[in-house]
Amino acid sequence: MNLGAFFESEFDEHLRVAADARKMLSAPFSELTERCVAAIRNGGKLLFFGNGGSAADAQHLATEFTIRYVKDRPAIAAIALTTDSSALTAAGNDLGFDQLFARQIEALGKPEDVAIGISTSGTSPNVIEGLKAARRLGLVAAGFAGRGGGDMVGLADPLIVVPHDASNRIQEMHITIGHSLCGAIEIELGLAEAK
Ligand SMILES: O=C(CO)[C@@H](O)[C@H](O)[C@H](O)[C@H](O)COP(=O)(O)O
């Protein structure tokens, strides 16, 4: 294999998806930012959850809010529902894997919170059940997806659907958009200066 050509083609594809996402996702991004800012101003928090690489994204993004993004500033309330091995194993063992996030949202979610489910396919049952629980309890149920949004369409609102079908490329956009979300929320809350 020509490794140099492979490397360049990966970047070419990434850049094509980024250009499409930039064109198409400004409206749901703005809406999600506004919902998160309102939630935090109201004493609420952001709850992130997903599977595999999206579990890592949930942890990564929650930490940007609680600890630090680009510069020091006060903490912003956020939590990843992917990190407590006791909660995850007990929920999986006792209630079923589909209930992993729903149960934690039932325990920790408040109506002033925003639940953000992350799924490249939009069809992972535990993410879908988490979003359903969020809606039932009156939280904002929002999502990051790809592949047309899958079962998250009509369930998550705002819903950011990356216009691509491959999980890796979709995840690359999710983290870019998640970073942008953090930056925009900091500015809107007056905790960082606009560029
Ligand atoms: O990171 C990747 C693929 O890039 C994988 O770990 C991927 O996240 C896992 O296969 C997930 O289980 C896929 O779930 P989803 O995105 O369809 O909800």
Ligand SMILES: [Zn+2]
């Ligand atoms: Zn991945």
